[in-house]
Amino acid sequence: MVEKQLSKIADLTSGGDGPGMNAAIRAVVRVALNQGVKVSGVQRGYEGLLNEEFFEMDHRSVSNIINRGGTILKTARSKEFATPEGKKKAVEILKKQGINCLIVIGGDGSYRGACELFETFGFPTIGLPGTIDNDINGTDETIGCHTAVNTALEAIDKIRDTAHSMERVFVIEVMGNRSGYIATEVALGAGAEEMIIPERKFDFEKMVGEIKEGYRIGKISWMVVTAEGAGKADEIAKTITNMTGLESRFVVLGHIQRGGTPTGRDRILATRLGAAAVDCALKGQFGKAIGVLRDEINIIDLKEATHKEYKHLDEYQRLIGLLT
Amino acid sequence: MVEKQLSKIADLTSGGDGPGMNAAIRAVVRVALNQGVKVSGVQRGYEGLLNEEFFEMDHRSVSNIINRGGTILKTARSKEFATPEGKKKAVEILKKQGINCLIVIGGDGSYRGACELFETFGFPTIGLPGTIDNDINGTDETIGCHTAVNTALEAIDKIRDTAHSMERVFVIEVMGNRSGYIATEVALGAGAEEMIIPERKFDFEKMVGEIKEGYRIGKISWMVVTAEGAGKADEIAKTITNMTGLESRFVVLGHIQRGGTPTGRDRILATRLGAAAVDCALKGQFGKAIGVLRDEINIIDLKEATHKEYKHLDEYQRLIGLLT
Amino acid sequence: MVEKQLSKIADLTSGGDGPGMNAAIRAVVRVALNQGVKVSGVQRGYEGLLNEEFFEMDHRSVSNIINRGGTILKTARSKEFATPEGKKKAVEILKKQGINCLIVIGGDGSYRGACELFETFGFPTIGLPGTIDNDINGTDETIGCHTAVNTALEAIDKIRDTAHSMERVFVIEVMGNRSGYIATEVALGAGAEEMIIPERKFDFEKMVGEIKEGYRIGKISWMVVTAEGAGKADEIAKTITNMTGLESRFVVLGHIQRGGTPTGRDRILATRLGAAAVDCALKGQFGKAIGVLRDEINIIDLKEATHKEYKHLDEYQRLIGLLT
Amino acid sequence: MVEKQLSKIADLTSGGDGPGMNAAIRAVVRVALNQGVKVSGVQRGYEGLLNEEFFEMDHRSVSNIINRGGTILKTARSKEFATPEGKKKAVEILKKQGINCLIVIGGDGSYRGACELFETFGFPTIGLPGTIDNDINGTDETIGCHTAVNTALEAIDKIRDTAHSMERVFVIEVMGNRSGYIATEVALGAGAEEMIIPERKFDFEKMVGEIKEGYRIGKISWMVVTAEGAGKADEIAKTITNMTGLESRFVVLGHIQRGGTPTGRDRILATRLGAAAVDCALKGQFGKAIGVLRDEINIIDLKEATHKEYKHLDEYQRLIGLLT
Secondary structure, eight states, rough: HHHHHEEEEEEEOOOOOTHHHHHHHHHHHHHHHTTTTTTEEETTTHHHHHHHHEEOGGGGGGGTTTOOSSSTOOOOOOTTTSSSHHHHHHHHHHHHOOOSEEEEEEOEEEHHHHHHHHHTOOOOOEEHHHHHBOOBTTOOOOBBBHHHHHHHHHHHHHHHHHHHTTOOEEEEEESSSSOOOHHHHHHHTTSEEEEEESSOOOOOOHHHHHHHHHTTOOOOOEEEEEOOOOHHHHHOOOOHHHHHOOEEEEOOOOGGGGOSSOOOHHHHHHHHHHHHHHHHHHTOSEEEEEETTTTEEEEEEEGOBOOOOOHHHHHHHHHHEEEH | OHHHOOOEEEEOOOOOOTTHHHHHHHHHHHHHHTTTTTTEEEHHHHHHHHHEEEEEGGGGGGGGGGOOOOOTTOOOOOOTTSSHHHHHHHHHHHHTTTOOOEEEEOOOOHHHHHHHHHTTTOOOEEEEOOTHHHHHHHTOOOBBBHHHHHHHHHHHHHHHHHHHHTOOOEEEEEESSSSSSSHHHHHHHTOOEEEOOTTSOHHHHHHHHHHHHHHHOOOOEEEEEEETTTOOHHHHHHHHHHHHHEEEEEEOGGGGGGGGGOOHHHHHHHHHHHHHHHHHHHHTSSSSSEEEEEEEEEEEEEEEEBBBTTTTHHHHHHHHHOOO | OHOOOOOOOOEOOSSSOTTTTTHHHHHHHHHHTTTTTTTETTHHHHHHHHHTTTEEOOOOGGTTTTTOOTTTTTTOOOOTTSSSHHHHHHHHHHTTTSSHHHHEEEEEHHEEEEHHHHHHOOOOOEEEOOOTOOOTTTTTTBBBBHHHHHHHHHHHHHHHHHHHTTOOEEEEEEEEOOOOOHHHHHHHTOOOOOOEOSSSSSOOHHHHHHHHHHHHTOOEEEEEEETTOOOOEEEEEEEHHHHHHOOEEEEEEEEEEGOOOOOOOHHHHHHHHHHHHHHHTTTTOOSEEEEEEEEEEEEGGGOOOOOOOOHHHHEEEEHHHHHH | OHHHHHOEEEEEEEESSTHHHHHHHHHHHHHHHTTTOOEEEHHHHHHHHHTTTTEEOOOGGGGTTOOOOOTOOOOOOOTTTHHHHHHHHHHHHHTTTTOOOEEEEEEEEHHHHHHHHHHTTTTOEEEEEEEOOOOOOOOOOTTTHHHHHHHHHHHHHHHHHHHHHHTEEEEEEESOOOOOHHHHHHHHHTTTTTTEOOOOOOHHHHHHHHHHHHHHHHHHHHHHHEEETTTTHHHHHHHHHHHHOOOEEEEHHHGGGGGGGGOOHHHHHHHHHHHHHHHHTTTTTTTTEEEETTTTEEEEEEGGGOBBOTTHHHHHHHHHHHHO
């Protein structure tokens, strides 16, 4: 019964962009069209929704985007949507446009908006985890998280050449305000000596002691990875220099971590999630967040898809210690 | 008791090389040394073992290799080791060298050797899954499998430029003799229209019909991904041209899929597995294959770590159909 | 006087596509528009011209393409255009469309067409060298040649990992039917031991002797680079195995060499050439081929822009010998 | 006569490291050895020279480094060498080690040292231009300059995804204290709207006016490239935000520009220069700087190899204006 009612879905991307969002859009559009459901693209996230920036998407709208970074739907912030009036207006516009279900690709801020549309205003929404921080509950991976780690590692591989040639301490700042996911994966994958993350207290004295001791026995270069939310690279580098006398350099990787061609894993994750979102909508399940848990599609309520802590923090920190 | 006996392990890489093997070697060496166990590197796999190509590895032996493709221990095939006499001799040499445990990084052929050393000759061995084919039982991922998929996708992204500019059918052959893992992931990740894999019968007539129909309604380029064990790219391209009249081109990606800088996921996987192998040896657990199942370390008997079928074949094939 | 007459140019890409063609199209379009000249894009090369596939290009038509491989104008072959009647018809269509000048981006086949339109039919044309083979007279570099070399080198860097790990002879076939440019640059840049090119006779016996001698004194891997027009990789590998007893592998890099993100040098080259083509048209100079010689824009008659031999062949061959 | 006297050369890398230095080292070592001259590697630049960190290099010392970033000889700064006493001591050590010629790979600071060793102390030296800034007289290109530009462009291609998805102004800071080479090439190659370089006065008011006007007519993203010596990215971004009301972001690419796999052009340039340095030494020509001018080897006196201005600044700035 319910399935018959689904005639038109809308999709938008919201919050920071991430690699793989386009692959998710492609999957949503094509899987929906192939099952007889129309798709309306919304430009510029919730802001564009309120400005009625809708356009009909066909099969060709998503040709040759599976390997493109960024999002063809663009993304933006919206102050108006943050208000109850804004959300009410959004629902009116969606209904006026004949939309039966809104699929939102974004991080936890975007999820809260989608959740409220459903819980408070009763409008059918579904969320896909599009954020490089991998900090969404109910899924082991988020769209873009693998690419961001690889991009950071590629950058660090270049820095390593100089670190080793010039024999210095390098402090590298990666993204992650509340989440140490990127910093942890990058530190372990780069073979860094130290990592500094928001979730754990960092023992600066201990690090300085280790660097001094290492230098004494002939170690010539160090890499320290810090999440932006845990410590600023320039200050950490300065302190290390002051406390050890060794030359330190810092690099803030910044926005390069958001862009670039998605890895295979992000493309496939995004494709699976996009297809599952349409399946979910066809079954009349709304107010849901789609994820992949233990390699299988996993569906939870949007209201439960809150911030999660990355589960490997302790294991990886122990490994970094054992490998130094 | 048993743990005290572990004083020296040996490690070797065997079979085809793959990205991440060096990260695994690094983890084995450093985690062992940091826990007071000596490590002996064996050059050139089982062949080198029989030639007594051992060398002591220290902390520095594995500096700056976490991001290097190939294997610093090199790899080779050995006819002598394939015989019972060869294996008997191998055990004698290992004992003579004072080795308490041999850690073998390789694919299923290498695993069978390690298994027989343990089951038949009673020598303590542990296996780490080092193969780009991801076809080992007891683990969701094998060292190198993610990088191989990404390498193939990067190559196909380049071919896509030409496919789209010149409006042609491209048939791309990827590795995989018995396993459709790479072909399946690559086909889905590249947005290919068709995939041909050893595990499934392929309906050639159906594909030709779809290409003809697509061409009729304006589709201008196709990508067909085939696993080497399922069909040769040149023959498939020829047949498509004969049956559709469209120009076809083929590319055999070949050995580029084995090399290159490992992705973050392969580096971390290799590191976790290498560390777990040493933990396993310290606990006196031998004849084991280490893997990662559902994102957690998983240990099974080597004799059970046989060929497995990639579990996503059906799901991904359905998706490719829905996305075309 | 003459300059005033230029009101509308057309541009097309022809022959094999190459990285940087889009950067050239972008430069032609924007430089022309910024100087008050309209631009008409022609789809699918000369074939599309004969089918009147023209569309007006504005500033946005070429946004975000400077870093894209392939050609947004697509390319094709045309049997009809190869005939005198075809060329006559092409001129009629160009006039009907109000075009004052046709800018052709392509290799020497495309140049011959553009030349004949000007010399025989008096229609104003200008050629830009778009070919990865770098075999056009009057220019030191052609659009795409640097990227093709880099792409081949990146692939070979991956193969090197395996070559070194498995201790084998690798024969790598690169593009170049009549031209040894790619093979020569790639052999020198990869540190290959041998190169086989169409312009020079190859001494197979000598190579086999060197490989045998190297093996005798402990050398464990070789790389032989061959241009497709000089020798097929599979046959060369087979012969080496037969004559030396060493295991050989081959890889045909194929179409990946045509695609991919253009290097900085190709982007800048294409941009300079595209701008110079418009300058040339504004000055009323037609029947010209634009190039960069000794780092400065260089303009010659299209009829002189024939096949050239790469000038570094001897120097680089000597270097390869000295470096092995 | 003179040629016979050359029996042993030393080589070192000095100043900031750059991609391609290893390819140059490889060429010096192998070309020298193949012509009967011994080679001594000096670790850590002039500092290591004063500490007598010499080691004999053979054919294998430089295996598999042609594609590696950084420098296997490492590099360092030396306060002692900066003094006359330091240089005198250096010459004594070189003589004691039996060195006939010192080949220095580095930037203009390193060149001044090599020049003084020759001019003041009469010790035979030769300089190779190893700096990513491309600011050395007598050569059109320096080792590493192409790779640095490509690395910056790859980073900006990723930022472009976000810039376009989020509709923002991005200010990107690249290396270049006195030299606008990287900034100029990168701005043109990235399709940036503005560039800010040390060699030209920048009209901030004009840029702000253009951004405002562009925004008025619908332009949604901007890229401004600044050389570190001309303006700091964070300050420029802040000013743009203040003056236009548009959101701005900044990225400082930093040390990633020094590292990474060298491009084909840098590898070949380094190889040619390394071989030419040995040829030069064999001919008894000392106190020379080797370069490539108009694609041919060019040799000038070290004392003339001072800072040069990049010759394309005006041409490229005009092009950027025409293309925006």
